[in-house]
Amino acid sequence: xxxxxxxxxxxxxxxxxxxxxxxxxxxxxxxxxxxxxxxxxxxxxxxxxxxxxxxxxxxxxxxxxxxxxxxxxxxxxxxxxxxxxxxxxxxxxxxxxxxxxxxxxxxxxxx
Amino acid sequence: xxxxxxxxxxxxxxxxxxxxxxxxxxxxxxxxxxxxxxxxxxxxxxxxxxxxxxxxxxxxxxxxxxxxxxxxxxxxxxxxxxxxxxxxxxxxxxxxxxxxxxxxxxxxxxxxxxxxxxxxxxxxxxxxxxxxxxxxxxxxxxxxxxxxxxxxxxxxxxxxxxxxxxxxxxxxxxxxxxxxxxxxxxxxxxxxxxxxxxxxxxxxxxxxxxxxxxxxxxxxxxxxxxxxxxxxxxxxxxxxxxxxxxxxxxxxxxxxxxxxxx
Amino acid sequence: xxxxxxxxxxxxxxxxxxxxxxxxxxxxxxxxxxxxxxxxxxxxxxxxxxxxxxxxxxxxxxxxxxxxxxxxxxxxxxxxxxxxxxxxxxxxxxxxxxxxxxxxxxxxxxxxxxxxxxxxxxxxxxxxxxxxxxxxxxxxxxxxxxxxxxxxxxxxxxxxxxxxxxxxxxxxxxxxxxxxxxxxxxxxxxxxxxxxxxxxxxxxxxxxxxxxxxxxxxxxxxxxxxxxxxxxxxxxxxxxxxxxxxxxxxxxxxxxxxxxxxxxx
Numbered sequence: 001x002x003x004x005x006x007x008x009x010x011x012x013x014x015x016x017x018x019x020x021x022x023x024x025x026x027x028x029x030x031x032x033x034x035x036x037x038x039x040x041x042x043x044x045x046x047x048x049x050x051x052x053x054x055x056x057x058x059x060x061x062x063x064x065x066x067x068x069x070x071x072x073x074x075x076x077x078x079x080x081x082x083x084x085x086x087x088x089x090x091x092x093x094x095x096x097x098x099x100x101x102x103x104x105x106x107x108x109x110x111x
Numbered sequence: 112x113x114x115x116x117x118x119x120x121x122x123x124x125x126x127x128x129x130x131x132x133x134x135x136x137x138x139x140x141x142x143x144x145x146x147x148x149x150x151x152x153x154x155x156x157x158x159x160x161x162x163x164x165x166x167x168x169x170x171x172x173x174x175x176x177x178x179x180x181x182x183x184x185x186x187x188x189x190x191x192x193x194x195x196x197x198x199x200x201x202x203x204x205x206x207x208x209x210x211x212x213x214x215x216x217x218x219x220x221x222x223x224x225x226x227x228x229x230x231x232x233x234x235x236x237x238x239x240x241x242x243x244x245x246x247x248x249x250x251x252x253x254x255x256x257x258x259x260x261x262x263x264x265x266x267x268x269x270x271x272x273x274x275x276x277x278x279x280x281x282x283x284x285x286x287x288x289x290x291x292x293x294x295x296x297x298x299x300x301x302x303x304x305x306x307x308x309x310x311x312x313x314x315x316x317x318x319x320x321x322x323x324x325x326x327x328x329x330x331x332x333x334x335x336x337x338x339x340x341x342x343x344x345x346x347x348x349x350x351x352x353x354x355x356x357x358x359x360x361x362x363x364x365x366x367x368x369x370x371x372x373x
Numbered sequence: 374x375x376x377x378x379x380x381x382x383x384x385x386x387x388x389x390x391x392x393x394x395x396x397x398x399x400x401x402x403x404x405x406x407x408x409x410x411x412x413x414x415x416x417x418x419x420x421x422x423x424x425x426x427x428x429x430x431x432x433x434x435x436x437x438x439x440x441x442x443x444x445x446x447x448x449x450x451x452x453x454x455x456x457x458x459x460x461x462x463x464x465x466x467x468x469x470x471x472x473x474x475x476x477x478x479x480x481x482x483x484x485x486x487x488x489x490x491x492x493x494x495x496x497x498x499x500x501x502x503x504x505x506x507x508x509x510x511x512x513x514x515x516x517x518x519x520x521x522x523x524x525x526x527x528x529x530x531x532x533x534x535x536x537x538x539x540x541x542x543x544x545x546x547x548x549x550x551x552x553x554x555x556x557x558x559x560x561x562x563x564x565x566x567x568x569x570x571x572x573x574x575x576x577x578x579x580x581x582x583x584x585x586x587x588x589x590x591x592x593x594x595x596x597x598x599x600x601x602x603x604x605x606x607x608x609x610x611x612x613x614x615x616x617x618x619x620x621x622x623x624x625x626x627x628x629x630x631x632x633x634x635x636x637x638x
Contacts, residue, residue: 022485022532029488053533053565055487058494085564090498148483233468240428241466245480246455 003031011041011073011109013102017048020056028056032063041073043105049083057090064096073109075099125337132335133328136250137320140258143251153256154263161222161257161323162264166271168217173272176213177279180204184280185288194284198295199302201280205273206303206311208365214269215318215361218261219354223326226257227353230330231346239331254327261323262316269315306373314368321364322357329353378437379404379536379568380425385434387420394420395592398434407562407569409579412589413614421589422540422572426460427451439535456484458536459529463544465521467513467528474500474509477528484532499527503557519550526554530561537567543575555581576615580604588614 001024006013012035020028035042042063046052060076067074075097079087087093099105184200230253233239242249277299284290329336329349338345380402387395395417402408412418423429425436427443435442441454467476477496481487487495500506503523513521522542529537539558543551555578561567573579579586579600586603588595590610596603603611612618624632 022487025491026487029491051566054495054498054531055485055491055533057498058491061494061498062490082566089560089564090502236464237462237466238468240423240426241460241462241468243428244426244455244458244460245483246452247479247483248452 001028003028005031005035011043011105012038013043013045013077015045015048017050019051020049021051021053022055025053025055025059029059029062032059033066036063036066036070036072036074039070039072041109042067043073043075043077043099043102045077046080046083047078049080052083052086054086054090057086057092060096061092073097073105075105075108077102077105129328129332129336132332133324136254136328136331137258137324139250140255143248144255144259150252150256153252154259157256157260158264161218161226161260162267165218165221165264165268168221169214169268169272170275172213172217173275174279176209176272177201177205177276177281178283180209180276181280181283181288185284185290194288194290195294196298196302197280197284197290198297198299201284202277202299202303203307205276205280206307208369210269210273210276211311211314211318212361212365214265214272214315215322216358218265218268218319219322219326219357219361222261223322223357224350224354226323227326227330227350228346230254230327231333231349232330234331234333235342235346250331254331257327258320258323261319263319265319265322266312266315269311273311310369310372313372314365317364317368318361321360325357325360326353329356377403379439380570381435381437382421382425383435383437385421385424385431385436387417387424387429387431389420393592395424395431395589398589398594400587400594400597402568402570403585404568405562405566406584407558407571407582409583409586410570410572410589411574411579411586411614413574415591416589417592418572418574418589419540422538422570425570426458426538427455456480456532457534458538459532459534460538461522461525461529461540461542463540464518465513465516465525467516467521467524469513472510472512473505473516473524476513476524477531480528480532495531496527499531500524502530503527504553519546522546523550523554526557530565530567533565535566535568537561537569539569539571541573541575542571543573543578548577551575551578552581554578558582576617590614 001016001018001020003017004015006015014031014035016028032042032044044060064074077099079098084093087096097108099108180201181197184197185194188194188197188200233253239249239253242252281295285292285295329352333339333345333349336349338348341348378401380400382398382400385395385398386393398421410418410421420429424431425438431444434444436444438454439457441450443451443454467473468479471479474496477499478492481492481495496509497506500509503526505520505523505527508516508520513524516524526539529539542554542558546554558569558571559582562569571582583600585597585599587597588603588611595610596606596608598606604615606612
């Protein structure tokens with residue numbers, strides 16, 4: 001897994017790529033929760049994710065819950081096909097807010 | 112005739128195999144215990160099961176044995192006019208012999224049978240295989256905590272047994288039969304030496320290991336024994352065997368250690 | 374090294390004492406497929422599964438799992454390999470001293486350093502996948518047979534294994550639960566890209582899930598093929614299994630009378 005955190009004014013974008021498995025998800029969790037701790041909304045770019053296992057999904061879920069508690073926006077951007085399949089299998093595709101572009105997320109933030 | 116000889120032979124082979132497996136298990140566990148991860152919580156749980164849960168039966172049997180000894184020794188010693196040594200007689204027989212042996216036998220009956228049945232059931236319901244397939248070594252995960260708990264709890268229970276039994280002897284000798292309190296206590300203090308206590312401790316540590324090892328091995332290797340394919344009946348037979356073999360070994364080793372150490 | 378085959382079984386012979394259980398078995402299981410090993414009772418299919426899992430040592434032959442020969446490898450390598458597989462046993466084999474959730478979390482707690490929250494969420498995700506979420510705090514003794522099987526499946530997939538083994542998934546289940554499990558197995562293959570080996574004798578679920586089928590009969594490999602190939606097979610032992618024809622024993626009459634009257638040894 002590779003990840004890169006980009007800082008925008010009122011939100012962060014976390015770009016993920018590669019395989020996210022049991023070995024990587026503690027790092028992913030730390031990044032997601034770290035960003036949310038700074039009271040900033042978070043958009044996770046999942047376009048380049050070739051594989052995500054349930055520990056990765058669990059980290060995403062925990063981030064979602066934390067964002068909700070802190071009334072922050074939390075979204076997933078351009079989910080790759082393999083990741084989408086896992087989300088569907090775990091019935092989480094209806095839970096997360098999914099975005100096709102950063103602009104869409106920004107307009108959601110302003111609304 | 113040939114059938115009888117061949118039966119005898121296969122019985123002998125099976126027995127030797129079992130002894131080999133049992134000691135092999137001990138070696139494997141001794142080796143694996145040196146490697147992390149260390150299982151502190153399961154050991155405490157097993158000490159609770161083998162040790163703390165056996166406390167009632169140890170206290171009751173200790174008090175009874177102490178009282179019986181007090182009564183019997185009093186009757187015998189009275190004929191020789193030497194009831195003054197009642198305290199030493201009771202204390203020495205408890206500390207050197209009866210304490211370790213009775214404690215071990217009580218633990219076999221209460222915890223040993225349960226250990227054997229538990230492991231046997233885990234074996235026939237594929238729980239041991241499941242552990243193996245999860246890459247969790249079942250000998251270390253299941254047997255090691257029980258073995259350590261046995262080695263730790265039996266000497267502690269032995270200590271409790273000794274205290275209660277000597278108290279029982281005191282109750283019968285001093286309070287009921289009127290032996291002088293001073294002669295009971297002082298006689299005991301004068302005659303019991305460190306060597307006696309050490310003998311009792313060594314015995315109970317070895318017994319603790321022996322009985323948990325035998326009971327564990329009987330259940331854990333159920334599938335390899337002749338009862339392996341008999342399901343629930345196999346478990347009950349293995350448990351019976353485990354109790355009988357460990358009780359007999361306790362008595363045999365009691366003699367052996369006594370002969371070697373004195 | 375990644376090979377196209379998840380499991381390769383080569384010239385496998387297995388004996389119990391002096392009795393030969395399996396002889397000369399050769400099967401390839403490809404990555405990402407559902408292979409169903411099928412056969413009647415006593416065909417040796419359970420023994421084959423135990424060999425693949427490394428629980429029984431074969432007398433001869435090789436089994437390559439993800440490229441490693443598990444019959445001739447160190448214990449350490451075998452354990453490393455086993456962290457990548459999941460096994461759901463026939464009766465569930467849940468640990469009776471733990472709740473359902475604790476059972477499922479056990480591999481995670483033993484093998485990973487994941488955060489407690491992650492472990493909780495993963496457990497719930499898997500329990501939800503097998504429709505067992507309401508029962509997470511029950512003890513295995515409080516579950517029905519079908520629930521035990523589903524909990525065992527959840528435990529088998531908790532580490533997201535590359536290889537999943539399932540022993541008799543639908544035996545003793547009602548048709549609806551059984552169909553749900555079949556659907557789940559297919560979904561696991563598709564979305565988690567698992568290779569799945571199912572051992573069963575239940576015909577209905579076999580054709581619902583199998584990519585390929587291996588049929589065992591009396592210790593020998595009868596046929597390996599796609600469901601269509603198996604259906605159109607003319608082999609008597611295959612059609613017998615599919616059409617549920619009772620086995621006929623055409624025994625010579627002298628042999629038969631000898632068997633009935635022979636003295637006990």
